[in-house]
Amino acid sequence: MDVAILSVSLNVYSTARIAEEFEKAGHFVEHIDHTKCSVQLGGDKPRIFFGTDNITDDFDAIVPRIGTTVTRHGAAIVKQFEINHVFSTAHSLGIVKARNKVSTLQLMSKKGIPVPKTVFSINPNNVTDQIELLGGTPVIIKLQEGTQGKGVILAESKKSAISVIDTLYAMNSNILLQEYIEEANGEDLRIVVVGNKIVASMKRTSERDDFRSNVHRGANVEEVQLTPREKFMAINATKHLGLGVAGVDLIRSKNGPLLIEVNASPGLKGIEAATGLNVAKCIVQYVERKVKRK
Known part of the structure; x- marks a missing residue:
């Protein structure tokens, strides 16, 4: 197969690992920076350009690794x-x-x-009402498009919640409020689904001074056994969103x-280290099956 990995950089562990496994399997893989791509419409057939190169018919499959700041163009x-x-994961x-x-x-x-109980609004005048809808403080305040734990704040009092929310509203940030699940105790589950099958899962535990359990923020990781309910939720969440590859957080x-x-x-990086499983290879095998069937 000829495969393109759409990513701003190849110097990222996950992107490099996927490229490595495609090459090991004997496929041609090319890194395409989607921010340098353009589309020409009109005429007989729309064409996709990478810089000045026409790549419209160059690939059998693509693996999108789209960054937060360029989501819409990448999509x-x-x-x-x-x-x-062209098949996409x-x-x-x-x-x-x-x-x-x-x-x-x-x-x-x-x-x-x-x-979790969630409230979102753009009205800065009903912050107190929003907090009450969640049962009072503490509450979690999140940017709607944050990643890796960025833009996630724990407000332990109504006063601090109002202060943070007012600041974010003043910055025209889109936010949501969620109830704080105390019994989660700074832990969450990351489940990787590939082709409607769970290929790896881990538990992430936050450092003592941080309630966020993201690997990028130094969380401890370990392999975890999932319940049937957790497996059902992860597979169906991925399916409902139309994703062939996804990380589901519970x-x-x-x-x-x-x-x-x-x-x-x-x-x-975190899940391969925690489980010892070759998740990148699972992604390659999934693309192989889909392209062959197509």
Whole structure:
């Protein structure tokens, strides 16, 4: 196969690992910086350019690794590949939905997948009402499109919550508020789904001075056994978003597992280290099956 990995940089562990496994399997793989791609519409057939090179018909499959700051352009490039009948490990619309936490939670709620109590609004005058809807403080304040734990704040009092929310509203930031699940105790689950199959899962535990359990923030990781309910939630969340590869984040509460978010470009470093599993190879095998069937 000829495969393109859409990523701003190849000097990232996950991107490099996927490229390495494609090459080991005997495939041609090329790194394409999607921020340097453009689409030409009109005429007989839309064309995709990487710089000045026409790459419209160069690839059998693409693996999108789209960054937060260029989500919409990256998704538009993915969509054009889809229109041109090139297989993608993530649907363009799924990338956009997964990047926005509100869109993800709305869809999950509609599909019956449990999520934490969540409130979002753009009205700065009803902050107190929003907090009360969640049962009071402490509350979690999140940027709707933050990643790796960035833009996630724990407000332990109503006064601090109002101060933070007022500041974010003044900066025209899109935010949401969530109930604080105390019994989660700074732990969450990261589950990697590839082709409607769970290939790896780990528990992330935050450092003592940080409630966020992201690997990029120094969380401790270990392999974890999932319950049937957790497996069901992870597989179906990925399916509902139209993603072939995803990282699903859950927390364990006294009322059962709750979905926090879904990542369309999950990092592989932490989970490969925690489990000893070759997740990148699973992604390659998934693409092989799909392209062969197509």
